[in-house]
Amino acid sequence: MSTQRAGRQGDAPDRLVGQITAAYGRRYDVETSAGVVYSCVMRGKKTGVACGDQVEFLHTAADQGVIETILPRTSLFYRSDAFREKLIAANVTQLVFVIAAIPSFDLELLDRCLMAAESQDIQPLILLNKADLIEPSQAARQALGVYQALGYPLLEISARITIEPLIPYLSGHTSLFAGQSGMGKSTLLNALIPEARQMTAEISDALDSGRHTTTHARLFRLDADSYIIDSPGFQEFGLHQLNEQSLAWGFVEFRSYLGQCRFRNCRHLAEPGCAVLEAVQAGAIHSRRMACYHKLLLLRGSIKR
Ligand SMILES: Nc1nc2c(ncn2[C@@H]2O[C@H](COP(=O)(O)OP(=O)(O)OP(=O)(O)O)[C@@H](O)[C@H]2O)c(=O)[nH]1
Numbered sequence: 213m214s215t216q217r218a219g220r221q222g223d224a225p226d227r228l229v230g231q232i233t234a235a236y237g238r239r240y241d242v243e244t245s246a247g248v249v250y251s252c253v254m255r256g257k258k259t260g261v262a263c264g265d266q267v268e269f270l271h272t273a274a275d276q277g278v279i280e281t282i283l284p285r286t287s288l289f290y291r292s293d294a295f296r297e298k299l300i301a302a303n304v305t306q307l308v309f310v311i312a313a314i315p316s317f318d319l320e321l322l323d324r325c326l327m328a329a330e331s332q333d334i335q336p337l338i339l340l341n342k343a344d345l346i347e348p349s350q351a352a353r354q355a356l357g358v359y360q361a362l363g364y365p366l367l368e369i370s371a372r373i374t375i376e377p378l379i380p381y382l383s384g385h386t387s388l389f390a391g392q393s394g395m396g397k398s399t400l401l402n403a404l405i406p407e408a409r410q411m412t413a414e415i416s417d418a419l420d421s422g423r424h425t426t427t428h429a430r431l432f433r434l435d436a437d438s439y440i441i442d443s444p445g446f447q448e449f450g451l452h453q454l455n456e457q458s459l460a461w462g463f464v465e466f467r468s469y470l471g472q473c474r475f476r477n478c479r480h481l482a483e484p485g486c487a488v489l490e491a492v493q494a495g496a497i498h499s500r501r502m503a504c505y506h507k508l509l510l511l512r513g514s515i516k517r
């Protein structure tokens with residue numbers, strides 16, 4: 213990715229198009245197809261722009277701009293609770309969910325990220341990092357077998373040893389790297405894109421955060437048609453944006469049973485003749501996944517307990 217900055221181009225503000233390559237605070241780096249980077253803010257008090265978004269902006273001064281319009285997106289990966297939305301990345305085609313045996317991982321976060329990806333037609337890839345930790349990885353591999361059986365690709369890797377096996381999976385995609393803190397996202401990214409380490413340090417310095425860790429989403433070019441968006445680690449992932457139907461649809465193994473229940477408006481809780489519950493009883497749907505669905509309904513306030 214070029215780090216060339218914009219120069220002054222006359223008095224009348226030009227209207228330009230570019231892509232958000234970094235989102236920090238209320239400032240955004242926007243890169244044009246010519247590889248020029250502008251530091252932009254949103255017009256007025258508007259928010260709602262994410263790393264990866266294509267935007268129209270006015271070139272106001274030197275390397276500065278004001279974002280006027282967010283162009284239509286192909287996808288938006290985000291989380292939300294009852295009060296606010298946290299946009300993570302736009303226009304991604306693949307979610308690379310990074311997980312590792314150590315520190316301990318939370319499968320519910322994986323379930324939730326899969327929901328968010330499924331609802332936006334983003335293709336998931338589960339990346340089990342730290343495969344060099346042989347014993348602990350054994351247990352993780354077993355736990356992740358459930359997802360493999362659902363058809364989700366699972367790749368084992370050790371970022372410390374080599375990231376070579378990951379490269380073919382990234383080709384032609386805009387991949388979002390997401391996961392809990394400490395799973396090795398930064399190590400992976402630094403191995404894939406050596407200048408990423410420097411950029412993370414620069415942002416930390418600019419924000420005076422004193423921590424050289426991923427605090428904001430950032431887009432990197434891997435090759436001519438492959439991009440990576442790195443995102444800060446998270447410990448929770450709300451899905452308030454998804455209604456009951458979208459939640460049920462997000463569990464891929466429910467899909468063939470949806471529409472088969474006795475009641476058309478079945479919520480798959482305890483209704484008689486529920487095809488999804490019958491599939492759980494028959495062992496065709498994992499009870500932990502069903503429990504996760506019920507918990508998500510409970511959190512939405514859709515069911516009372
Ligand atoms: N054994 C082993 N350790 C690894 C591997 N990859 C990363 N680590 C270690 O795991 C720790 C966390 O790695 P990071 O790359 O900082 O993790 P992160 O997911 O970016 O964490 P945040 O920046 O907090 O989101 C570091 O001590 C790494 O050296 C690996 O393949 N094997």
Ligand SMILES: [Zn+2]
Pocket residue numbers: 473478479480481483485486487488489
């Ligand atoms: Zn049902």
